[in-house]
Every structure is written in C-alpha cells, then in structure tokens.
Amino acid sequence: MTKKEFDYSLYLVTGRDLLPPAKDYLESLEEALKGGVTLVQVREKTADTGEILDVARKTKELCDKYDVPVIIDDRIDIALAMGADGVHLGQTDMPVPIARALLPPDTVIGKTCNTPEHVRVAISEGADYVGVGPVRGTQTKKVKHPVVGPRGIGEMLQVLDGTDVKAVAIAGINSTNVLHCLWGSVSPTGHQLDGVAVVSDIMASQDPYASSKRLSDAIKAFYRSPLRTFSQGLSTAPYKVEGIKTAVGSILRSVKQFSPLVHQITNNVVTNQSANATLALGASPIMATAPEEMADLSKVTGALLVNFGTIQNLDGMLEAGRNTNINRKPIVFDPVGVGATAYRRESAQGLLSAWQATVLKGNAGELAAIANSSEVQAKGVDSLGQGFADPASFVRKLARQHRCIVVLTGVTDWVSDGHAVARLSNGHALLGEITGSGCMVGTAVATFCAGASTAAAAGRAADAEDDGMLVRGDMFVAAIGGVLAITIAAEIAAAREDVKGSGTFLPALIDELGKLTAEDLASRANIALV
Numbered sequence: 001m002t003k004k005e006f007d008y009s010l011y012l013v014t015g016r017d018l019l020p021p022a023k024d025y026l027e028s029l030e031e032a033l034k035g036g037v038t039l040v041q042v043r044e045k046t047a048d049t050g051e052i053l054d055v056a057r058k059t060k061e062l063c064d065k066y067d068v069p070v071i072i073d074d075r076i077d078i079a080l081a082m083g084a085d086g087v088h089l090g091q092t093d094m095p096v097p098i099a100r101a102l103l104p105p106d107t108v109i110g111k112t113c114n115t116p117e118h119v120r121v122a123i124s125e126g127a128d129y130v131g132v133g134p135v136r137g138t139q140t141k142k143v144k145h146p147v148v149g150p151r152g153i154g155e156m157l158q159v160l161d162g163t164d165v166k167a168v169a170i171a172g173i174n175s176t177n178v179l180h181c182l183w184g185s186v187s188p189t190g191h192q193l194d195g196v197a198v199v200s201d202i203m204a205s206q207d208p209y210a211s212s213k214r215l216s217d218a219i220k221a222f223y224r225s226p227l228r229t230f231s232q233g234l235s236t237a238p239y240k241v242e243g244i245k246t247a248v249g250s251i252l253r254s255v256k257q258f259s260p261l262v263h264q265i266t267n268n269v270v271t272n273q274s275a276n277a278t279l280a281l282g283a284s285p286i287m288a289t290a291p292e293e294m295a296d297l298s299k300v301t302g303a304l305l306v307n308f309g310t311i312q313n314l315d316g317m318l319e320a321g322r323n324t325n326i327n328r329k330p331i332v333f334d335p336v337g338v339g340a341t342a343y344r345r346e347s348a349q350g351l352l353s354a355w356q357a358t359v360l361k362g363n364a365g366e367l368a369a370i371a372n373s374s375e376v377q378a379k380g381v382d383s384l385g386q387g388f389a390d391p392a393s394f395v396r397k398l399a400r401q402h403r404c405i406v407v408l409t410g411v412t413d414w415v416s417d418g419h420a421v422a423r424l425s426n427g428h429a430l431l432g433e434i435t436g437s438g439c440m441v442g443t444a445v446a447t448f449c450a451g452a453s454t455a456a457a458a459g460r461a462a463d464a465e466d467d468g469m470l471v472r473g474d475m476f477v478a479a480i481g482g483v484l485a486i487t488i489a490a491e492i493a494a495a496r497e498d499v500k501g502s503g504t505f506l507p508a509l510i511d512e513l514g515k516l517t518a519e520d521l522a523s524r525a526n527i528a529l530v
C-alpha cells in the first residue's frame with residue numbers, strides 16, 4: 001500500500017498545558033491551522049486514556065476540515081481507536097516494527113532521533129520520518145540529550161541520504177530562529193530538512209494565527225529560495241576573476257556611500273586599530289559587548305564581527321549573533337587562538353551552533369582546530385609551519401560543513417563558498433610582523449559584508465516578497481574584498497619611504513586603507529580561481 005504523502009513543513013506538536021490563560025485548545029488549534037500549520041501531532045502525557053481519546057477525536061475532526069493529517073504521540077491504542085494518520089514514537093516507546101504490525105499499513109510512523117546512530121536504526125526499522133533534535137534548549141520538555149544545534153541536525157540528515165525517510169527538526173524552534181535552523185542544518189551533501197516541529201511558539205501564543213503565519217511565511221520563503229549558500233555563484237554563471245575585481249570595487253563604493261555601522265566584539269589587543277581600520281574604509285565602528293544591548297544594536301548595524309582573541313564576554317557574543325541572525329545581517333567569526341585552550345574550543349563550538357556565521361575566518365592553526373584536524377599546529381594565536389598541503393580542498397570542505405564562506409589567511413589567502421575557491425596572493429611580510437593583522441582582515445571582511453548587504457537591502461523594493469535569505473548580498477565576493485583591502489593597502493604602505501619597520505607600518509597601513517580606491521583593488525588584485 002502506498003504511504004500517505006504529508007507536508008511536513010510546519011508540524012505542530014500540541015500541548016494543552018502550554019495554552020495561555022483563557023485560551024481554548026480547539027480554538028487555538030483552528031487559528032494555527034488557518035495560519036498555515038501543515039501537520040498536527042497530538043501530544044498528551046498526563047491525561048487519562050478517555051480524555052486523550054476525546055481530544056484526539058476532536059483534533060482529527062477539526063484537522064480534517066483543513067485537510068491536515070493527525071499523528072498521535074506514543075499511544076498506538078489511541079491511534080487505532082480514532083483512525084490517526086500516523087504515530088510518533090520516542091526512543092523508549094514501542095519499537096517501530098511492532099507498531100507497524102499493529103497499525104493499518106498506510107499509517108505513517110515517526111521516530112525521535114538524537115544522534116546519527118539513532119537515525120541509522122530508525123531507517124533500518126522502517127520509520128517513515130524522523131524527528132531530529134534537540135536543535136536548541138527549550139522550556140517545553142526537559143531535554144535528556146545534549147542540544148545538537150543546526151550542524152548536529154545536518155549530520156543526522158546526511159545519514160538519510162539515498163533514503164526517502166523524511167525529517168523534521170524539533171526543540172526550541174520559533175519564528176525568530178527558524179531560518180537559521182533550516183539554513184544551518186543543510187548537510188554538506190545538500191540534504192535539507194522537510195520541515196520543523198514547533199510547540200510553544202504556537203501553543204503558548206495569545207495569537208496562534210499570527211505565530212503560525214510568521215513561521216509559515218519564513219518556511220515557505222526558505223523552500224522557494226534557490227540559493228543555498230551566502231554567495232551568488234551557484235544560481236548565476238560561475239565566477240570569473242574580472243567579475244570579482246569589478247564587484248569588490250563596487251562593494252568598496254557601497255561602504256563609502258552607506259557608511260554602515262560595523263558592530264565588533266573583538267579582543268582588547270586590537271580594538272583601537274580595528275575601529276580605525278573601519279573608519280578608514282568609510283564605515284562606522286561600534287565596539288559593544290554587553291548582552292543587554294544586542295537586540296537594539298542588531299537592528300541598526302550592517303554586520304557583526306565576533307573575534308574572541310580575549311574572551312571576556314561570551315554571553316554578549318551569543319546574544320549578538322542570535323540577534324544578528326534574526327535581523328538577517330552578516331556575521332564574521334574570527335576564532336582567534338581557538339586551538340590554545342579547551343575553553344576556546346568549547347566556546348567556538350557553542351557559538352557556531354548558537355548562530356549561523358556568514359564568514360568563518362582564521363589562520364591555518366585556527367581553522368585546523370575548528371575542523372578537528374591535526375595537520376596544522378598552532379602556538380597561541382599564531383599558526384606554525386607551512387599550512388595545509390591542499391588548502392583549496394580544506395577550505396571548500398570546511399565551508400560546506402559550516403554552511404558559510406571560509407577565509408583561510410596566511411602568506412597566501414584562500415576564500416571558498418563551498419564550491420568556488422579563490423586564491424589571493426597579495427600582501428606584505430610586514431603584516432606578519434605586527435600583532436592583529438589577521439584581526440584587521442576580519443574587520444575589513446565584516447566591513448565589506450556590511451557594505452554588500454546594506455547595498456542589497458537598499459536595492460530591494462519595500463514590498464518585495466520574502467526571499468528566505470538569511471543574509472542578502474554576495475558574501476563570497478565581500479570576503480575577498482575585505483582580504484584584498486588589507487593586503488593591497490599593506491603593499492602600498494610597505495613601499496612608502498617613511499615606513500621603516502613594523503612600528504611605522506601600522507599607521508601607514510591605516511592611511512593607505514583610507515586612500516584605497518576601487519581602481520586600486522582592480523589593478524592590483526592577484527586573484528586565481530582554482
């Protein structure tokens with residue numbers, strides 16, 4: 001018998017205990033259905049059997065009016081008694097094959113999975129879909145398993161490659177983080193979620209119609225969007241060197257035209273030179289660290305830089321990134337010295353799963369630590385040795401893994417969107433002799449990302465349909481532009497007669513950044529696409 005085809009995109013899991021005072025269950029459910037819920041799971045943990053059966057029947061009657069299927073959590077007897085379309089089983093519930101033998105053959109069976117191994121077992125047991133999570137912490141249910149974040153969801157989705165088992169993510173998903181969840185969970189093989197399961201954002205809402213509609217609009221926009229990375233090279237013609245040279249110049253012009261605010265949480269070694277580099281490029285720096293101000297700031301900034309060279313404000317970094325994702329602005333993450341301590345490694349993983357970085361930037365030692373590779377070693381904030389044997393493959397793979405643009409710095413710099421790889425051969429040895437040159441590259445990349453995304457936003461009609469993009473503008477080109485700005489300004493500065501060494505080089509570099517033009521970038525850029 002053929003299985004029922006469900007639309008898993010906005011999967012509501014009920015919980016009558018979450019209803020706000022004076023809200024009736026069926027009334028809330030109907031509003032949610034009108035708002036765009038596509039599938040409903042009746043989840044009743046404490047009521048008596050008779051009451052659960054009554055709620056399930058009434059739920060089915062209402063959902064039938066909207067042609068929305070009903071799944072029963074755990075209780076096969078209830079599912080049988082009221083003719084449910086499916087059942088959902090937890091890891092400690094009835095095994096899938098036994099449930100399958102008891103239920104009508106067209107019943108859809110879902111299974112909760114918290115690890116890739118759980119997913120493997122669910123496939124072998126014949127589950128029709130998996131509920132994967134927890135994506136983030138939630139008030140709804142005590143999470144027994146560690147939060148896996150969107151990247152952990154991506155690892156589970158990859159196990160589903162080649163099967164027709166569907167997947168929805170669960171735990172802590174709401175309209176402010178749903179795009180991050182959908183976007184960040186696409187596996188390196190391109191496997192994406194079939195939907196998201198939502199509980200409290202709808203059930204605890206005073207206005208379940210508005211809550212569901214917000215979620216439904218964002219989800220539909222995501223599935224409509226053809227773009228799957230922060231670059232535009234996939235949807236249009238392949239990148240060409242000449243096109244990149246022109247595009248970085250127009251981003252520099254946008255930086256000067258819009259003078260976007262570039263929010264930087266950076267280390268106390270480089271704060272001043274980073275703020276001055278931002279000003280020199282024509283943008284406006286704000287170095288703010290308090291978690292309490294992140295929601296306000298992220299509404300008005302052009303981009304965020306998180307550089308954790310001297311971690312003192314992890315909560316501020318978490319809040320800043322979450323809010324910047326909500327406002328769909330670019331985030332550049334520079335995990336300075338990440339390999340040096342366990343605290344830095346754990347903090348980097350925490351940040352990378354709390355929000356979606358647009359650009360991940362580091363030297364070889366730092367990116368090796370992020371990738372769990374022992375190929376390159378580090379000493380504090382510095383990379384040791386010659387770097388990766390095959391940097392192009394390394395950056396491409398890391399970009400796919402983290403769903404972002406990767407910038408690998410060194411004597412030669414490498415930038416990838418997971419498909420294209422640019423090798424950038426500008427720069428000067430004096431950059432290696434001052435502290436904070438890598439940090440300044442991060443600042444310049446954030447400034448170019450701010451310029452590109454501000455220009456893209458300005459070019460959109462106020463009533464344009466939501467395109468489901470987490471960030472607008474070409475971030476691959478913006479990242480290249482940021483690297484070129486520092487390395488080309490460094491070449492010009494180093495050639496000056498008044499530059500005698502690293503002490504005189506730094507102010508000259510800031511001067512030359514201020515004078516840098518689109519024409520300088522185009523004429524001096526040494527770019528190869530590999």
Ligand SMILES: Nc1ncnc2c1ncn2[C@@H]1O[C@H](COP(=O)(O)OP(=O)(O)O)[C@@H](O)[C@H]1O
Pocket residue numbers: 362363364381382383409410411412413426427428429430431432436437438439441483486487
């Ligand atoms: N010997 C060099 N020749 C040319 N450019 C260099 C040299 N050393 C560093 N750079 C440039 O300086 C910037 C910072 O890179 P890097 O030294 O890797 O960062 P970090 O300070 O984080 O270790 C990069 O854009 C890189 O191209």
Ligand SMILES: Cc1ncsc1CCOP(=O)(O)O
Pocket residue numbers: 267269270309310336337381434435436437438439440
């Ligand atoms: C020395 C130092 N210590 C903590 S942050 C920092 C600056 C690192 O700068 P960069 O990574 O750009 O060389």
